Amino acid sequence: MASSISTTVPTPQQAAGLTQDESTQKTQTLQVAKRLEKFKTTIFTQMSSLAIKHGAINLGQGFPNFDGPDFVKEAAIQAIRDGKNQYARGYGVPDLNSAVAERFKKDTGLVVDPEKEITVTSGCTEAIAATMLGLINPGDEVILFAPFYDSYEATLSMAGAEIKCVTLRPPDFSIPIDELKSVVSKNTRAILINTPHNPTGKMFNRDELNAIASLCIENDVLVFSDEVYEKLAFEMDHISIASLPGMYERTVTMNSLGKTFSLTGWKIGWAIAPPHLTWGIRQAHSFLTFATSTPMQFAAATAIRAPDSYYEELRRDYMAKKNILIEGLKSVGFTVFSSSGTYFVVVDHTPFGKENDVAFCEYLIKEVGVVAIPTSVFYLNPEEGKNLVRFTFCKDEETLKSAVDRMKKKLLKK
Amino acid sequence: MEEKLSSVAKTLTPSPIQQLSFLAQRCDAINLAEGFPDFPAPLHIKNAAVSAINSDFNQYRHVEGICDHVARKMKEMQKLDVDPLTDIVICCGQSEAFAATIFAIVEQGDEVILFDPSYETYETCIRLAGGVPVYVDLDPPNWTLNLDKLKKSFTTKTKAVVLNSPHNPTGKVFSKDELEIIAGACQTWNILAVTDEVYEHITFDKESHISLASLPEMQKRTIVTSSLSKTFSVTGWRIGWAIAPAWIASAIRNIHIKITDSAPAPFQEAALTALRSPHAYFDSLRRDYELKRDFVVDMLEKVGFKMQFKPKGSFFVFAPLPGSCTLSDVEFVEELIKQAGVVAVAGCGFFHTSLSAEDSSQAALGYQRKYIRFAFCKSEDTLAAASKKISGLVDDGRGMK
Numbered sequence: 001m002a003s004s005i006s007t008t009v010p011t012p013q014q015a016a017g018l019t020q021d022e023s024t025q026k027t028q029t030l031q032v033a034k035r036l037e038k039f040k041t042t043i044f045t046q047m048s049s050l051a052i053k054h055g056a057i058n059l060g061q062g063f064p065n066f067d068g069p070d071f072v073k074e075a076a077i078q079a080i081r082d083g084k085n086q087y088a089r090g091y092g093v094p095d096l097n098s099a100v101a102e103r104f105k106k107d108t109g110l111v112v113d114p115e116k117e118i119t120v121t122s123g124c125t126e127a128i129a130a131t132m133l134g135l136i137n138p139g140d141e142v143i144l145f146a147p148f149y150d151s152y153e154a155t156l157s158m159a160g161a162e163i164k165c166v167t168l169r170p171p172d173f174s175i176p177i178d179e180l181k182s183v184v185s186k187n188t189r190a191i192l193i194n195t196p197h198n199p200t201g202k203m204f205n206r207d208e209l210n211a212i213a214s215l216c217i218e219n220d221v222l223v224f225s226d227e228v229y230e231k232l233a234f235e236m237d238h239i240s241i242a243s244l245p246g247m248y249e250r251t252v253t254m255n256s257l258g259k260t261f262s263l264t265g266w267k268i269g270w271a272i273a274p275p276h277l278t279w280g281i282r283q284a285h286s287f288l289t290f291a292t293s294t295p296m297q298f299a300a301a302t303a304i305r306a307p308d309s310y311y312e313e314l315r316r317d318y319m320a321k322k323n324i325l326i327e328g329l330k331s332v333g334f335t336v337f338s339s340s341g342t343y344f345v346v347v348d349h350t351p352f353g354k355e356n357d358v359a360f361c362e363y364l365i366k367e368v369g370v371v372a373i374p375t376s377v378f379y380l381n382p383e384e385g386k387n388l389v390r391f392t393f394c395k396d397e398e399t400l401k402s403a404v405d406r407m408k409k410k411l412l413k414k
Numbered sequence: 415m416e417e418k419l420s421s422v423a424k425t426l427t428p429s430p431i432q433q434l435s436f437l438a439q440r441c442d443a444i445n446l447a448e449g450f451p452d453f454p455a456p457l458h459i460k461n462a463a464v465s466a467i468n469s470d471f472n473q474y475r476h477v478e479g480i481c482d483h484v485a486r487k488m489k490e491m492q493k494l495d496v497d498p499l500t501d502i503v504i505c506c507g508q509s510e511a512f513a514a515t516i517f518a519i520v521e522q523g524d525e526v527i528l529f530d531p532s533y534e535t536y537e538t539c540i541r542l543a544g545g546v547p548v549y550v551d552l553d554p555p556n557w558t559l560n561l562d563k564l565k566k567s568f569t570t571k572t573k574a575v576v577l578n579s580p581h582n583p584t585g586k587v588f589s590k591d592e593l594e595i596i597a598g599a600c601q602t603w604n605i606l607a608v609t610d611e612v613y614e615h616i617t618f619d620k621e622s623h624i625s626l627a628s629l630p631e632m633q634k635r636t637i638v639t640s641s642l643s644k645t646f647s648v649t650g651w652r653i654g655w656a657i658a659p660a661w662i663a664s665a666i667r668n669i670h671i672k673i674t675d676s677a678p679a680p681f682q683e684a685a686l687t688a689l690r691s692p693h694a695y696f697d698s699l700r701r702d703y704e705l706k707r708d709f710v711v712d713m714l715e716k717v718g719f720k721m722q723f724k725p726k727g728s729f730f731v732f733a734p735l736p737g738s739c740t741l742s743d744v745e746f747v748e749e750l751i752k753q754a755g756v757v758a759v760a761g762c763g764f765f766h767t768s769l770s771a772e773d774s775s776q777a778a779l780g781y782q783r784k785y786i787r788f789a790f791c792k793s794e795d796t797l798a799a800a801s802k803k804i805s806g807l808v809d810d811g812r813g814m815k
Contacts, residue, residue, distance in 0.1 A: 042668075042671060061474075063473045063474050064473065065473075067470040067472055067473075068472055073467045073468065073472070076467055076680075077464045077467055077468070080460050080463050080464055081460065081464070083454050083455070084650065085454075085455045085460070085647070085648050085649075085650045085651060086450040086451060086452075086647075086648075086649045086650045087448070087450050087649045087650050088650055122506045122510075122652065122673075122674040122678075123674055123675060123676075125672070125673065125674050125675045126506075126673055126674045129672065129673045129674075133420065133542055134420060135420055136420055137420045137421055138522075138544075150672075151671075151672045151675070154669075154672040155672055155673075158517060158669075158672070159420070160544075262472075262473075263472045263473070264472075264473045264474045265471070265472050265473045265474050265475055265676060265678065265679025265680070266472060266678055266679065266680070267506065267652075267674060267675075267676065267677070267678050280420060283538075284420075284542065286535075287509075287513060287535055287538045287539050287542055288509070288510060288513050288673055288674075289506045289507060289509050289510045289513070289652065289673075289674065290507060290509040290535065291507075291509075291649075291650065291652070292652065293506075293650065293651060293652045293678045293681065294650030294651070295463075295650065295651075296678060
């Protein structure tokens with residue numbers, strides 16, 4: 001992948017003088033934007049290919065191998081049949097915006113205007129991209145907590161941000177407040193938080209959120225909060241930072257349908273923010289994808305209005321799966337770090353004597369037949385993640401049990 | 415807190431087309447403004463989507479079959495050999511394919527040539543990526559490409575040219591000669607070309623769509639973007655693609671993954687059915703739209719528009735206001751809503767060049783405020799109703815002021 005760029009284009013005379021090969025090469029090296037240095041093929045794709053080749057059980061990629069609820073699928077089908085197949089209003093089908101606002105009020109107590117403060121996007125991934133591009137200028141400082149979901153770094157670099165990283169460390173992955181204080185300054189534009197947290201499953205508690213909030217208010221900093229896993233909160237209640245005093249006016253709260261309703265391929269997400277921030281998000285969104293899949297939006301409105309019993313059952317099911325996996329991982333010999341939320345858990349693989357996380361994952365696929373994700377990809381400095389790998393439990397119980405069995409049989413401690 | 419917006423975001427304004435839609439809704443007007451059908455999508459494709467949802471194609475996926483079909487169609491229609499494994503990127507609509515392409519190739523300060531008039535989104539994508547849009551006017555009344563104007567627009571900073579053909583808003587289909595001129599310029603100046611070919615299957619009067627990428631030496635420097643939306647009347651499904659040499663496609667793919675990660679899964683599945691549609695489907699699409707074009711052109715001529723240039727493709731008519739009309743395009747559109755209950759789009763939103771002092775005679779300044787875009791991607795009933803209402807204006811003696 002060419003990454004060096006010259007900004008001079010040959011004059012017509014020079015161009016005419018180049019040979020065919022030289023011309024092609026020049027085209028290749030000249031034309032690709034600098035920002036692409038951050039955009040390599042993802043580790044997920046690589047691991048998935050390897051997994052298929054070896055017939056491994058995939059506990060790497062974060063999507064379920066079971067499907068979403070029938071009532072939501074039927075709503076989408078009905079929408080297609082009812083002819084809801086043309087462009088939706090750019091910032092969201094009105095009914096979905098309303099449903100999101102209703103849900104947000106129920107969950108946080110905050111009352112937001114669905115017309116002015118909610119933007120529907122193609123998944124939370126696009127909400128993140130639109131937020132970065134709409135609200136960040138080249139050179140702005142943005143603080144990230146490592147390990148982080150890989151699109152954050154990529155989209156921040158697309159926006160030209162200066163990234164400052166604060167690392168969360170095992171066993172608790174708690175926020176190092178003093179370190180954060182030393183990094184936040186009047187130059188900080190935004191802090192990006194993800195709670196419940198991918199990959200560690202950590203949930204930011206009230207004290208931590210209050211500390212972040214004080215720093216933000218003091219230094220006039222924005223918060224971008226990725227809350228896609230908020231319905232998969234097991235050990236404690238999820239708290240939206242936007243609900244803390246003084247915080248709504250400076251927070252973008254992002255979420256999606258996919259994880260909560262096991263429909264990750266539908267790409268329905270949203271960003272909730274006060275009007276002055278929503279403006280920027282909407283502008284970027286309208287030029288990134290213009291509009292979001294129409295029939296799925298109608299179905300999403302139905303989904304989000306599901307009764308509390310749906311969400312309770314979701315949590316119960318996932319807790320059962322989590323127990324199967326965690327008990328299994330512990331019994332096999334991993335050091336397991338407690339995960340309070342999401343459907344991920346990170347473990348220390350070093351008892352098995354491999355030199356780093358990537359090597360361990362390759363060994364796990366080839367010799368044991370199970371996929372995990374090496375967490376070094378989630379850090380700015382990969383060295384910091386080399387002892388950890390991430391497993392997911394968004395799989396049916398049979399699959400989880402089979403994976404645990406394989407590990408019990410074939411995973412050998414050094 | 416306005417200072418928290420990025421500088422680019424601050425310069426953006428809401429889509430004029432969307433604003434008009436709101437006015438139309440409030441007046442309950444017939445909407446010939448927005449470019450999407452008011453008739454149902456083809457049943458066989460909707461059924462495919464329903465079937466996909468029921469068969470649990472609902473998680474993140476990449477449906478490689480789409481690439482196979484897109485490659486096959488490029489071979490069939492444009493005689494191009496495209497490798498489905500490496501040269502095609504599936505995105506959330508042509509919108510995202512275009513945005514990802516621009517982010518892949520445009521660096522801060524890079525100039526990108528656009529033909530005026532043009533669809534409003536291209537410029538903003540380019541500016542979001544730090545690029546500088548440079549406009550080359552197409553000459554009315556037939557929107558011909560002027561070689562001198564094109565030559566003058568190149569500088570050492572030019573990185574790419576954007577070509578939309580068949581063209582929104584004019585309905586022009588760039589001719590082979592014009593494509594050769596553009597291709598020649600791309601090679602001389604060693605720049606890339608990004609095409610928007612969403613109306614590729616909607617051409618009239620036996621006119622064929624020719625992809626710029628099919629011209630000699632152009633495939634290696636062209637990114638073709640297109641989608642299901644217009645061909646299959648599913649603008650709300652968000653399935654599109656970019657076709658490019660592998661080294662660019664790879665970059666576009668990696669960016670797409672960070673912007674949205676995946677296009678909606680069930681609709682990717684349905685795309686397989688859509689792209690396998692028999693030739694008869696495409697023939698009847700073309701025929702139906704040609705009839706609609708004729709109807710609308712006829713309707714406009716009856717009320718006083720002089721339709722010197724008829725669209726050869728897309729589903730838009732770009733009609734010049736009659737010479738006798740003293741209104742500007744915006745004023746006309748408002749009057750049309752209020753008096754006839756029909757909405758169209760004022761052409762000024764598609765023009766970007768401000769003419770220099772030297773050529774600012776009244777007439778020259780005038781034309782950019784004198785065009786109205788009508789969409790005819792509407793059912794026969796809608797078009798008939800619009801025709802009745804517009805003709806009513808003439809009958810009442812008010813006519814075109």
